[in-house]
Amino acid sequence: MKTTKSITELLFTLLIISTLITACGEENPPPVNEEELITTLTLTFTDSANTGNVITATFRDTDGDGGNAPTQFDTIRLEAGKTYFTEITLLDESKTPAENISDEVLEEANEHQFFFHASGANLTITYEDLDTNSPPLPIGLSTKWVTGAASNGTTQVILKHQPDVKNGTEAPGETDVELDFITEIQ
Amino acid sequence: MLFRYFIFCAIMYYAATVNVAAQCNATMSGKVIDEHDQQPLPYASIYIKELGKGATSDSLGNYSIHNLCDGIYTIICSHLGCEDVEKTVTISGNTLQDFFPEHHSEMLQETVVSVEILKPKLIMPTQSFGLISGKDLEATRGKTLGEALKNVVGVNSLQTGTSVSKPIIHGMHSNRVLILNNGVRQEGQQWGSEHAPEIDPFVAGSLIVVKGANLLRYGSDAIGGVIIVDPSPISDSTGIGGQVNIVGFSNGRQGVLSAILEGRFKKLPALSWRVQGTGKMAGNTKTPDYYMKNTGVNELNFSTEANYKTGKWGATIFYSRFNTKLGIFSASHIGNLTDLQVAFESPVPLEMADFTYKIDRPSQHITHDLVKASAYVNAGNSGYFRFVIARQNNIRSEFDKDAPLNDSLAALNKPALLFKINTYTTDLSWDKYFGNDISLSIGINGITQGNQYEGRFFIPNFRGYGTGAFAVARRDGDKLQVEAGIRYDLKWMTVYKWENNVIISPEYQFNNYAASVGGAYRITSKLDFKLNAATAWRPPAVNELFSDGLHHGAASVEVGDRTLKPERAYNFTASLNLERTKKFSGEVSAYYNYISDFIYLAPVQPATLTIKGAFPTFHYKQTNATFKGVDAGFDWNIFKGLHLISKGSILRARNVSADEYLVMMPADRFENTLNYKFADSKKVKATYVALTMLNVLKQWRVPANSDYVAPPEGYTLFGIDAGTEFPMGKQKLSVGVGVNNLLNRVYRDYLNRFRYFSDEAGINVSIRLNYSF
Numbered sequence: 001m002k003t004t005k006s007i008t009e010l011l012f013t014l015l016i017i018s019t020l021i022t023a024c025g026e027e028n029p030p031p032v033n034e035e036e037l038i039t040t041l042t043l044t045f046t047d048s049a050n051t052g053n054v055i056t057a058t059f060r061d062t063d064g065d066g067g068n069a070p071t072q073f074d075t076i077r078l079e080a081g082k083t084y085f086t087e088i089t090l091l092d093e094s095k096t097p098a099e100n101i102s103d104e105v106l107e108e109a110n111e112h113q114f115f116f117h118a119s120g121a122n123l124t125i126t127y128e129d130l131d132t133n134s135p136p137l138p139i140g141l142s143t144k145w146v147t148g149a150a151s152n153g154t155t156q157v158i159l160k161h162q163p164d165v166k167n168g169t170e171a172p173g174e175t176d177v178e179l180d181f182i183t184e185i186q
Numbered sequence: 187m188l189f190r191y192f193i194f195c196a197i198m199y200y201a202a203t204v205n206v207a208a209q210c211n212a213t214m215s216g217k218v219i220d221e222h223d224q225q226p227l228p229y230a231s232i233y234i235k236e237l238g239k240g241a242t243s244d245s246l247g248n249y250s251i252h253n254l255c256d257g258i259y260t261i262i263c264s265h266l267g268c269e270d271v272e273k274t275v276t277i278s279g280n281t282l283q284d285f286f287p288e289h290h291s292e293m294l295q296e297t298v299v300s301v302e303i304l305k306p307k308l309i310m311p312t313q314s315f316g317l318i319s320g321k322d323l324e325a326t327r328g329k330t331l332g333e334a335l336k337n338v339v340g341v342n343s344l345q346t347g348t349s350v351s352k353p354i355i356h357g358m359h360s361n362r363v364l365i366l367n368n369g370v371r372q373e374g375q376q377w378g379s380e381h382a383p384e385i386d387p388f389v390a391g392s393l394i395v396v397k398g399a400n401l402l403r404y405g406s407d408a409i410g411g412v413i414i415v416d417p418s419p420i421s422d423s424t425g426i427g428g429q430v431n432i433v434g435f436s437n438g439r440q441g442v443l444s445a446i447l448e449g450r451f452k453k454l455p456a457l458s459w460r461v462q463g464t465g466k467m468a469g470n471t472k473t474p475d476y477y478m479k480n481t482g483v484n485e486l487n488f489s490t491e492a493n494y495k496t497g498k499w500g501a502t503i504f505y506s507r508f509n510t511k512l513g514i515f516s517a518s519h520i521g522n523l524t525d526l527q528v529a530f531e532s533p534v535p536l537e538m539a540d541f542t543y544k545i546d547r548p549s550q551h552i553t554h555d556l557v558k559a560s561a562y563v564n565a566g567n568s569g570y571f572r573f574v575i576a577r578q579n580n581i582r583s584e585f586d587k588d589a590p591l592n593d594s595l596a597a598l599n600k601p602a603l604l605f606k607i608n609t610y611t612t613d614l615s616w617d618k619y620f621g622n623d624i625s626l627s628i629g630i631n632g633i634t635q636g637n638q639y640e641g642r643f644f645i646p647n648f649r650g651y652g653t654g655a656f657a658v659a660r661r662d663g664d665k666l667q668v669e670a671g672i673r674y675d676l677k678w679m680t681v682y683k684w685e686n687n688v689i690i691s692p693e694y695q696f697n698n699y700a701a702s703v704g705g706a707y708r709i710t711s712k713l714d715f716k717l718n719a720a721t722a723w724r725p726p727a728v729n730e731l732f733s734d735g736l737h738h739g740a741a742s743v744e745v746g747d748r749t750l751k752p753e754r755a756y757n758f759t760a761s762l763n764l765e766r767t768k769k770f771s772g773e774v775s776a777y778y779n780y781i782s783d784f785i786y787l788a789p790v791q792p793a794t795l796t797i798k799g800a801f802p803t804f805h806y807k808q809t810n811a812t813f814k815g816v817d818a819g820f821d822w823n824i825f826k827g828l829h830l831i832s833k834g835s836i837l838r839a840r841n842v843s844a845d846e847y848l849v850m851m852p853a854d855r856f857e858n859t860l861n862y863k864f865a866d867s868k869k870v871k872a873t874y875v876a877l878t879m880l881n882v883l884k885q886w887r888v889p890a891n892s893d894y895v896a897p898p899e900g901y902t903l904f905g906i907d908a909g910t911e912f913p914m915g916k917q918k919l920s921v922g923v924g925v926n927n928l929l930n931r932v933y934r935d936y937l938n939r940f941r942y943f944s945d946e947a948g949i950n951v952s953i954r955l956n957y958s959f
Contacts, residue, residue: 026680027691029683039797065796066736099592172537179797
């Protein structure tokens, strides 16, 4: 009986010791959004007839997908019967300072392409830049927007990441951006 | 003295309940029945040739031989006036083996022995379970654990492509299914539906699936069931032995090599050791029409153990490492819902590839280390003590399809998500027999766990502690076996998470009881009836409380709820076993599972707006759910060596509160096998050819608006498997050939998360070689 008692004591001690083992590090989670995000897209329209006439439209969701809702989603307001040269800026504003993602896209232009779909609004969009694929394919960071008569609708802006599969069409690859801007041509 | 010896036997006997046959305490038992008139034969002798020991059948023809090590033995059954029956029996855990000696007659036919029914009867005499061992296990060699377990009726698998396969028991998986790997709770990131169990199936000497919430020894949270993966015990003969398995599959040009080397010292037979390793390499899987890009697997696993065992005490140390790198099918990685729709509507995947072994992004890399030390003390009248302590370290890295755009970030080649979870578990139990037939088992378990992540947030860091105590009592009668148990658990968890630029650390505490009661009644010598009722509970897991983000590949936003309560299951199972007749054996079991506060993902409006578009959003919610179903299986010996083996499982799972079906539940499934067993000769043994037809019906019982596309059609698949054994003295060579999806059918399965993107694998020819020495 004595041995039983000592066995029991030994085992209980081991049990208690083993449950008290504590690892460390859980208390310090990594900073939020360490990874790369696209939080902000800005369209900058420059009137071809008057370069002082600049219009912008921005989508902004600084904490990335999910979490808090986007804080800014502008309407595109353009004048009828004009031609605009348009630049797209992508930012990661979850970091300080904000990181310019459009530069990275330009660097990997052969794997990326923007696509635009205007519906309702009287609008024609053409590419103004090309990558170094052969034959060269459009990128879409620089585009030309020609507005027609006054109208309302939406403009869809899509960025596809198409490593090794870029062929000028929208189907392959993974969608990095897909935004439906409300568009008013006045 | 005799009494003491009896106690010792009883305890050793009972020890099998603690660790399934990991010690030399298996029991072979059964009945000796006259071949002609089916009457029991008293006073027949059953003798194990290799061990030189045996037993005599009692007045009812029953016999039992205790304290056997698992292995293959030659058994001679003799009875006055009968021809001796010589039979090779595989003992794995507690084994039932009947003998049918024939009274001497002029027309001596081959001696007929009933179908071997291997049953670890003592683990759970009253419960519904399935076992894969021996030849059945051999036929699954090379497959993943999830695939192998599908041979148990009522078990399905949740697939992510072909390489990730998670077992589903009666419609429940992940946190609701417990896997006991070598007697230790498997702890990794098991909440994830695309996280397969980190276990090398070649370590297993047997696989047991306990269905329902009845196993109280290891925790209360396994409300779906428990899967027990146990190595076979080391042979009790001295010297060195082992086996080599070589498996090749045509699909994916997969090769698997696994070897075991084990030994026992001549001068110190109490000391034994084993070393085991497995290497696996597979390239892109081929569907009937195309290769699936980036679906290769590399696996390199290793385990070793040393045992010291005597009648008084023993100790074991075990170490295993599981290491896998697997490609995730490229075309399954999508940016948003439009991509998903385009991928689904495309007749072929949007990204194609030829065959290659190369594994690219997206991929998973997982290592799982287990160190276990266990000891037992047989204190005679004071009972049998057992202590286990284990440490598991699980590291899971998931690489996204695309490296970061930023070159310096990309150069680091860091995973997009990394989880590190460390788990310590301890178990202490005490088992004692009171008199002839009453036994009691009492024990406590402890667990402590720490989780850390790096990269993208999906689940937070946390630290958890848990402790539980159980008591299980059993009475083993001739006709009636009864078991009742109760368990109480306390669990704590502290979560560490950034929120609005400060670290918050909410604390959770849960405590509750689980209980189980069951009985098995022998109606006739060939018919058993089992009835079981159990209740268990499961606290919400960390992903259910805290996940918040976009689930890549599923194109949905999953949001946890910090106020979830534990869920409670009430489980009732009734089963009828018709067994141990020469011509027919079978089991039908019906179950009813009521889960209050069942945690599930419910679709919510509105969709979440992101820069990638709007995503369907799911929140973790609670409801009351029922799982009702029937599992049935039988083996009918049509004539001579020809058997028809049929299995079927049907499940109806409903969300009672919302009055609709539950999502992602297995469809009705039926499998019929015609198996012809050839008579053994001196040169070849255990030769068989089997043709299998599998029918899986369409799962139309789904809730509205819970999925992007309708469930796929049902399908019928054919398969062939054949095997034989060449005994060569003490050595043995087994050869097997199999063909899966024989007709190269194009189909998709509802339980495969890649059903949106790709067909299932096409024809797959496999060759298995097993050499044991």
